[in-house]
Amino acid sequence: ASTLGASAAASGRYYGAAVAAYKLSDSVYSGILDREFTMVTPENEMKWDATEPSQGSFSYGSADQIVNHAVAAGQRIRGHALAWHSQQPGWAQNLSGSALRQAMVNHITNVAGHYRGKIYAWDVVNEAFADGSSGARRDSNLQRTGNDWIEVAFRTARAADPNAKLCYNDYNTDGVNAKSTAVYNMVVDFKARGVPIDCVGFQSHLNSASPLPGDYQANLQRFANLGVEVQITELDIAGSGTAQANDFAAVTRACLAVARCAGITVWGIRDTDSWRASSTPLLFDGNGNKKAAYTAVLDALNAA
Ligand code: G3I
Numbered sequence: 001a002s003t004l005g006a007s008a009a010a011s012g013r014y015y016g017a018a019v020a021a022y023k024l025s026d027s028v029y030s031g032i033l034d035r036e037f038t039m040v041t042p043e044n045e046m047k048w049d050a051t052e053p054s055q056g057s058f059s060y061g062s063a064d065q066i067v068n069h070a071v072a073a074g075q076r077i078r079g080h081a082l083a084w085h086s087q088q089p090g091w092a093q094n095l096s097g098s099a100l101r102q103a104m105v106n107h108i109t110n111v112a113g114h115y116r117g118k119i120y121a122w123d124v125v126n127e128a129f130a131d132g133s134s135g136a137r138r139d140s141n142l143q144r145t146g147n148d149w150i151e152v153a154f155r156t157a158r159a160a161d162p163n164a165k166l167c168y169n170d171y172n173t174d175g176v177n178a179k180s181t182a183v184y185n186m187v188v189d190f191k192a193r194g195v196p197i198d199c200v201g202f203q204s205h206l207n208s209a210s211p212l213p214g215d216y217q218a219n220l221q222r223f224a225n226l227g228v229e230v231q232i233t234e235l236d237i238a239g240s241g242t243a244q245a246n247d248f249a250a251v252t253r254a255c256l257a258v259a260r261c262a263g264i265t266v267w268g269i270r271d272t273d274s275w276r277a278s279s280t281p282l283l284f285d286g287n288g289n290k291k292a293a294y295t296a297v298l299d300a301l302n303a304a
Pocket of ligand 1: 044171275
């Protein structure tokens with residue numbers, strides 16, 4: 001097929017992009033979005049600071065804009081992110097203990113409830129593990145409410161939207177390492193104890209100047225073997241030309257080789273839309289032209 005979305009659909013997968021509400025009026029941007037992509041992740045609009053700017057008062061305008069656009073275009077939606085140490089509103093940053101725990105539960109209930117039935121998968125908890133070799137949880141105000149905050153978040157999300165897949169999402173978990181193994185052990189534990197979890201997101205913020213982890217596919221597969229869906233959720237690869245294109249192709253092939261890898265989302269559309277724009281990490285250049293990386297992804301999808 002001739003687009004990312006249609007080519008991914010040939011193997012039952014999706015191809016998604018992170019979207020910013022304020023860019024939807026840019027016709028070059030929305031033209032590419034609606035032509036190429038079958039899944040949408042709001043880049044910032046569903047985060048805690050955006051959806052609950054003051055405690056108990058919810059604001060869904062920008063997120064609804066993205067959801068309405070996606071529904072009209074026949075795209076599915078990945079919700080991002082219900083519970084995260086970052087991008088909390090100031091009032092939540094100042095809470096702790098049971099007040100913060102209760103605020104988190106109320107937040108998840110409201111946001112997942114508002115979008116009930118419309119979300120393919122939620123990033124219920126984002127980036128809860130520490131970098132490096134410790135395998136420990138990341139210290140945060142949420143973590144300090146008690147180690148069970150993650151399972152409480154998942155149970156709350158399940159009650160609020162029983163049909164959404166519930167994901168744990170993180171970065172630097174793209175190969176087999178201490179951090180990804182800590183996430184793996186959490187999934188094993190959740191499965192054993194009946195805590196609802198359906199998917200694990202691998203952000204995959206990568207750089208073509210360093211080799212792709214040689215066990216990238218094996219890492220996806222070990223999670224898939226636990227019975228969870230795996231998704232590549234925030235893909236971008238710093239670089240340019242052939243090196244960048246080759247890494248995009250390799251990531252694509254890794255997902256295609258894992259039966260439970262449901263799809264890939266790139267973290268933006270044009271290089272200029274990226275949170276790391278200076279490293280030109282996406283599939284379209286600033287003018288919306290297809291890069292070598294685009295062609296490499298399309299060819300890899302169509303070779304499947
Ligand atoms: O909305 C304000 C605006 O009112 C203000 O005038 C402006 C001035 O700087 O800032 C705007 O907020 C920015 C927001 O993006 C919306 O554009 C924040 O400063 C900026 O920090 C924020 O960056 C986002 C970042 O998450 C924050 O952590 C990026 O766009 C977004 O791409 C990035 O995405 C994260 C994922 O959620 C989780 N994984 C890592 C990934 C990359 O950091």
